[in-house]
Amino acid sequence: xxxxxxxxxxxxxxxxxxxxxxxxxxxxxxxxxxxxxxxxxxxxxxxxxxxxxxxxxxxxxxxxxxxxxxxxxxxxxxxxxxxxxxxxxxxxxxxxxxxxxxxxxxxxxxxxx
Amino acid sequence: xxxxxxxxxxxxxxxxxxxxxxxxxxxxxxxxxxxxxxxxxxxxxxxxxxxxxxxxxxxxxxxxxxxxxxxxxxxxxxxxxxxxxxxxxxxxxxxxxxxxxxxxxxxxxxxxxx
Numbered sequence: 001x002x003x004x005x006x007x008x009x010x011x012x013x014x015x016x017x018x019x020x021x022x023x024x025x026x027x028x029x030x031x032x033x034x035x036x037x038x039x040x041x042x043x044x045x046x047x048x049x050x051x052x053x054x055x056x057x058x059x060x061x062x063x064x065x066x067x068x069x070x071x072x073x074x075x076x077x078x079x080x081x082x083x084x085x086x087x088x089x090x091x092x093x094x095x096x097x098x099x100x101x102x103x104x105x106x107x108x109x110x111x112x113x
Numbered sequence: 114x115x116x117x118x119x120x121x122x123x124x125x126x127x128x129x130x131x132x133x134x135x136x137x138x139x140x141x142x143x144x145x146x147x148x149x150x151x152x153x154x155x156x157x158x159x160x161x162x163x164x165x166x167x168x169x170x171x172x173x174x175x176x177x178x179x180x181x182x183x184x185x186x187x188x189x190x191x192x193x194x195x196x197x198x199x200x201x202x203x204x205x206x207x208x209x210x211x212x213x214x215x216x217x218x219x220x221x222x223x224x225x226x227x
Contacts, residue, residue: 031212031213033212033214033215035215041219042201042217042218042219042220043156043201043203043215043217044217045214045215045216045217048212048213048214049212050212055212056212056214091155091156095212095213100144100146100161100205100213101158101161102158102213102215103158104155104156104157104158105155106154106155107155
């Protein structure tokens with residue numbers, strides 16, 4: 001069964017450093033999402049992406065965040081200058097056409113020291 | 114913005130007992146989805162409810178969508194240790210250009226005592 005993959009599984013970085021989280025969505029899907037989950041809290045929407053542009057972003061997704069689909073398979077989330085409060089699990093999700101289901105990847109745990 | 118509230122936050126049950134989690138939205142939902150997240154895992158889609166008053170069943174799980182489409186519930190009959198995890202409801206709404214945004218509740222963490 002196709003699945004969303006994410007790398008790395010765990011990223012540790014120093015405050016102020018840039019990080020890039022990578023996702024490979026399911027191959028025929030067209031809608032892509034990033035969510036985050038701070039430890040013990042609910043899953044929060046960050047951004048949706050379709051047709052090579054952002055469809056919507058939340059207030060969390062400020063100027064420090066950016067997304068990119070550099071080729072036909074990868075979908076990346078970049079945080080330019082990480083803050084302590086960016087520490088969370090980041091989930092990528094993808095959705096196909098004519099389906100109501102978002103498939104979540106296993107997540108990348110980001111730890112900012 | 115849309116807010117989705119979920120209760121209880123935690124539930125401990127003896128194996129074999131029933132379990133229910135409730136979800137309420139501040140606004141009318143076009144549809145609602147339920148996800149399960151095992152400890153250390155990622156959200157896994159369980160079901161979507163669309164119609165007012167809709168009831169769907171998956172084996173021991175029963176999902177309901179309220180008549181006003183502002184509340185929903187998940188009921189598990191005769192819990193098993195494999196039911197352990199956090200159950201999230203999520204309101205789904207269009208977020209532009211055909212994509213959809215999920216607004217998650219805080220989840221109910223279910224513990225099952227063998």
